[in-house]
Amino acid sequence: MKQVCDINKCTGCSACMQVCPKKCIKMLPNKQGHIISVIDEQQCINCERCVKTCPANYPPAFNYPKQCYAAWAKNEDVRMSCASGGISTVLSEYIINNGGIVYGCAILKELEFKHIRVDNIKDLELLKGSKYVYSNCEDVYKNIKQDLSENKKVLFIGTPCQNTGILNYIGKNENLYTIDLICHGFPSQQMLKELFAQVDIKDIKSVKFRENNVRKIIYEKQNGENITICNLSKQRWQNYYYEGFLSKTIIRNSCFECLFSKPKRIGDITLGDFWGIGKKEKFEHSTKNGCCACLINTDKGQNLFNNIKDNIECYERNINEAIEGNHSLREISKKNLNSIIFNFLYPKINFNSAVFLSCFDKILKYKIKKTVKTGISLFQRNKTK
Ligand SMILES: Cc1cc2nc3c(=O)[nH]c(=O)nc-3n(C[C@H](O)[C@H](O)[C@H](O)COP(=O)(O)OP(=O)(O)OC[C@H]3O[C@@H](n4cnc5c(N)ncnc54)[C@H](O)[C@@H]3O)c2cc1C
Ligand code: SF4
Ligand code: SF4
Numbered sequence: 001m002k003q004v005c006d007i008n009k010c011t012g013c014s015a016c017m018q019v020c021p022k023k024c025i026k027m028l029p030n031k032q033g034h035i036i037s038v039i040d041e042q043q044c045i046n047c048e049r050c051v052k053t054c055p056a057n058y059p060p061a062f063n064y065p066k067q068c069y070a071a072w073a074k075n076e077d078v079r080m081s082c083a084s085g086g087i088s089t090v091l092s093e094y095i096i097n098n099g100g101i102v103y104g105c106a107i108l109k110e111l112e113f114k115h116i117r118v119d120n121i122k123d124l125e126l127l128k129g130s131k132y133v134y135s136n137c138e139d140v141y142k143n144i145k146q147d148l149s150e151n152k153k154v155l156f157i158g159t160p161c162q163n164t165g166i167l168n169y170i171g172k173n174e175n176l177y178t179i180d181l182i183c184h185g186f187p188s189q190q191m192l193k194e195l196f197a198q199v200d201i202k203d204i205k206s207v208k209f210r211e212n213n214v215r216k217i218i219y220e221k222q223n224g225e226n227i228t229i230c231n232l233s234k235q236r237w238q239n240y241y242y243e244g245f246l247s248k249t250i251i252r253n254s255c256f257e258c259l260f261s262k263p264k265r266i267g268d269i270t271l272g273d274f275w276g277i278g279k280k281e282k283f284e285h286s287t288k289n290g291c292c293a294c295l296i297n298t299d300k301g302q303n304l305f306n307n308i309k310d311n312i313e314c315y316e317r318n319i320n321e322a323i324e325g326n327h328s329l330r331e332i333s334k335k336n337l338n339s340i341i342f343n344f345l346y347p348k349i350n351f352n353s354a355v356f357l358s359c360f361d362k363i364l365k366y367k368i369k370k371t372v373k374t375g376i377s378l379f380q381r382n383k384t385k
């Protein structure tokens with residue numbers, strides 16, 4: 001066997017590696033640092049188990065959402081410390097308090113992002129917040145299987161492609177709850193490390209990509225000191241990593257062929273940002289501290305969600321409102337010229353230069369807009385003097 005699936009469709013979920021009886025699949029970085037599956041052909045016995053487990057070849061069943069809610073955690077600390085409204089944390093707390101296990105993305109030492117197993121409330125802190133980068137799920141497959149074999153409830157939270165890897169590997173299981181995040185793609189960990197090239201990564205304890213619902217990059221040093229690298233609400237194109245991510249310039253190829261950016265969903269529950277709420281149908285509550293779009297896709301998801309209702313503010317909304325407000329619920333990230341140029345340049349030249357050159361049109365547009373705006377406000381100020 002040469003490859004498990006079309007390599008441009010490989011999401012790096014690592015399900016193939018887990019099922020291979022000869023252990024001859026490795027997850028390795030390509031040139032841009034995106035993790036892909038690589039088969040050692042010498043050892044392969046052509047059993048095709050990898051091919052049949054791969055979600056890019058055989059995605060699991062999709063469900064159209066039964067209900068849609070705008071929701072956030074009643075606990076303001078939880079709401080403010082999470083990316084959208086903290087619903088993933090409230091659901092995780094419920095699972096742990098009922099003897100279950102949660103699997104989600106954490107930052108380990110030296111900027112390593114991995115899905116980890118959490119069995120206590122304190123460690124849920126590690127999962128809080130969206131990390132806008134690839135998370136390695138390699139280690140969690142066997143643990144999830146083991147927990148389920150001991151009749152424990154398991155909650156897995158991740159991008160839809162990570163969910164499909166788990167679902168294809170495990171198969172149907174009443175105790176397995178899945179949450180898929182609305183997602184437009186992720187950059188590689190190699191790219192994020194370039195952002196911190198000037199910093200001793202051993203000194204980085206954690207990284208935040210949002211604070212109080214504002215897009216920022218803040219890292220915490222081992223001594224607890226917080227250093228803000230950028231604040232996109234104040235200045236766009238201040239940080240090439242974040243802008244490259246948002247403009248879909250630095251995301252992996254599989255994201256341009258994503259099977260999951262549509263209203264029909266993979267997880268029992270889908271969580272994302274409830275952008276555009278109240279535009280068409282009045283919504284009388286403030287969402288400035290975060291508001292999750294919660295799509296309930298299965299009966300299992302509905303039961304789980306009902307159990308947390310005392311701990312959240314929650315309002316039923318029309319699903320079309322969430323779809324209209326959220327691009328990634330409607331369509332796949334379109335392959336753009338910026339990403340083609342970026343993939344050609346990087347890593348021949350360093351990361352920042354590659355983003356700068358590939359996004360020159362966007363940067364120029366932003367700078368012109370900003371100069372014109374500043375010019376107009378200066379002119380108006382002088383006129384009123
Ligand atoms: C890579 C990525 C891209 C996203 N893109 C969009 C988008 O385009 N539109 C949109 O509406 N929402 C997007 N989201 C989802 C959004 O940022 C929130 O995660 C979601 O709304 C849930 O919010 P929350 O406040 O409940 O939880 P949060 O506190 O934000 O999320 C915590 C949960 O997310 C999981 N998680 C964090 N980082 C990762 C990661 N890198 N990989 C897998 N799981 C992770 C953690 O395990 C944790 O359980 C994206 C999330 C990620 C991780
Ligand atoms: S065909 Fe079988 S042996 Fe070969 S890589 Fe796939 S799972 Fe492994
Ligand atoms: S998508 Fe997942 S299962 Fe398929 S080849 Fe890539 S890592 Fe393997």
Ligand code: SF4
Pocket residue numbers: 011159160161162183184185186254255256258259260261
């Ligand atoms: S856009 Fe699709 S393929 Fe890319 S990370 Fe998100 S779910 Fe996975």
